[in-house]
Amino acid sequence: xxxxxxxxxxxxxxxxxxxxxxxxxxxxxxxxxxxxxxxxxxxxxxxxxxxxxxxxxxxxxxxxxxxxxxxxxxxxxxxxxxxxxxxxxxxxxxxxxxxxxxxxxxxxxxxxxxxxxxxxxxxxxxxxxxxxxxxxxxxxxxxxxxxxxxxxxxxxxxxxxxxxxxxxxxxxxxxxxxxxxxxxxxxxxxxxxxxxxxxxxxxxxxxxxxxxxxxxxxxxxxxxxxxxxxxxxxxxxxxxxxxxxxxxxxxx
Amino acid sequence: xxxxxxxxxxxxxxxxxxxxxxxxxxxxxxxxxxxxxxxxxxxxxxxxxxxxxxxxxxxxxxxxxxxxxxxxxxxxxxxxxxxxxxxxxxxxxxxxxxxxxxxxxxxxxxxxxxxxxxxxxxxxxxxxxxxxxxxxxxxxxxxxxxxxxxxxxxxxxxxxxxxxxxxxxxxxxxxxxxxxxxxxxxxxxxxxxxxxxxxxxxxxxxxxxxxxxxxxxxxxxxxxxxxxxxxxxxxxxxxx
Numbered sequence: 001x002x003x004x005x006x007x008x009x010x011x012x013x014x015x016x017x018x019x020x021x022x023x024x025x026x027x028x029x030x031x032x033x034x035x036x037x038x039x040x041x042x043x044x045x046x047x048x049x050x051x052x053x054x055x056x057x058x059x060x061x062x063x064x065x066x067x068x069x070x071x072x073x074x075x076x077x078x079x080x081x082x083x084x085x086x087x088x089x090x091x092x093x094x095x096x097x098x099x100x101x102x103x104x105x106x107x108x109x110x111x112x113x114x115x116x117x118x119x120x121x122x123x124x125x126x127x128x129x130x131x132x133x134x135x136x137x138x139x140x141x142x143x144x145x146x147x148x149x150x151x152x153x154x155x156x157x158x159x160x161x162x163x164x165x166x167x168x169x170x171x172x173x174x175x176x177x178x179x180x181x182x183x184x185x186x187x188x189x190x191x192x193x194x195x196x197x198x199x200x201x202x203x204x205x206x207x208x209x210x211x212x213x214x215x216x217x218x219x220x221x222x223x224x225x226x227x228x229x230x231x232x233x234x235x236x237x238x239x240x241x242x243x244x245x246x247x248x249x250x251x252x
Numbered sequence: 253x254x255x256x257x258x259x260x261x262x263x264x265x266x267x268x269x270x271x272x273x274x275x276x277x278x279x280x281x282x283x284x285x286x287x288x289x290x291x292x293x294x295x296x297x298x299x300x301x302x303x304x305x306x307x308x309x310x311x312x313x314x315x316x317x318x319x320x321x322x323x324x325x326x327x328x329x330x331x332x333x334x335x336x337x338x339x340x341x342x343x344x345x346x347x348x349x350x351x352x353x354x355x356x357x358x359x360x361x362x363x364x365x366x367x368x369x370x371x372x373x374x375x376x377x378x379x380x381x382x383x384x385x386x387x388x389x390x391x392x393x394x395x396x397x398x399x400x401x402x403x404x405x406x407x408x409x410x411x412x413x414x415x416x417x418x419x420x421x422x423x424x425x426x427x428x429x430x431x432x433x434x435x436x437x438x439x440x441x442x443x444x445x446x447x448x449x450x451x452x453x454x455x456x457x458x459x460x461x462x463x464x465x466x467x468x469x470x471x472x473x474x475x476x477x478x479x480x481x482x483x484x485x486x487x488x489x490x491x492x
Contacts, residue, residue, distance in 0.1 A: 005356070008355045008356050008358075011355060012352045015351075016341060016343050019344065020343060087339065087341070087342060088337050088339035089339060091335060091339050092335070092339040092340075092353070093356060095302055095304070095333035095335065095401075096353070096356035096357060097328040097329055097356060098356050099321075251305075
């Protein structure tokens, strides 16, 4: 694997994005803002304080992670699928010295970059509006990247296994939406039946949300060893799969 | 000197034999055509030559080096592919399409810019530099794909049905460009369904059917040997 070649693929996606970002930025930006303000301000009026935080303060750090998750996911499902199947960008790239693994690496890194962009936008907004005050907020950024790599990998796996572009609905409805809702963004998970809150331990987004919330309010103790082990576990488990599965899908 | 040599190249797709022990040798500087009906194995063979498809059996020799994963990556710097499908980046301009493609060959900055200008002049698209590719006609898009395939100044150029679907004028223009490449000493591999095109451009022709090469010779010798024009020879050989 030549990382420079992977960078060329990343650069191609960045070049296209620079041309089109006005349309997609608004869309990806609007949705998390909608959650933040509709729930934070609307629902927040009816919700008592959670662990000493107002409702908008409680959900804001989580929205950073969910918007980062969705940014990587949209990119590496619909985006990658269109490049592979409809625009035949993969065909064009593979006729050059870029090899298949480098191409997949470029897609993965680009997905993670989208996460970083959208995660950082939400982070800046909540800082500017004074929702979050701790300087430790800066340490959320590396975890936004972790979030990006995990969900870019998961999405590329989905891209490799779906029979057609419409099937991504299953991926979003059956996998991403439950992960999003049961991640502790909107309510503390210990209010759920025991079995559900135990299952939520395996939700990578739950750990990312809890870490983000910890840093946003200066509680570094929220970064537990079990969270780190689980996230590293997911990284090791998920990242090799797109390389194998996409190759299989593409060559047939 | 041989540019490309195939020894017993075979490709299975599950139980289907797409390519059946194919042998051929293409000399440097020649224009070599592969003719055959759809499904004859032409595209599989082209894919093998530019490292897209790995042979199930047999050996491929490019520029006198046996091909494996490492040498293929090297060899690809010397190969230009002009595919049959339009796989331009539809969101980018003519210039951006070429710049992005040049980067895959590590051609960047002023060097890339200079090469792009040369190529757009070569295919007479220089006035369209900043146009979005969606604004280009089908013929102009083909010419752009043609130019893109030459970005790395390749020694070996693979043209997969370069004029399919083009109007007669655009087709002539592409032919002229292929002639120019031949005159500058490039090796050209061409697949086509048009006998006229093969006859005009190719020094030698291989006729393929059902994964096999049936015959290789100059267009003239094929006509002499089998009696009748190239189309007659082709139709006879690929029957049934």
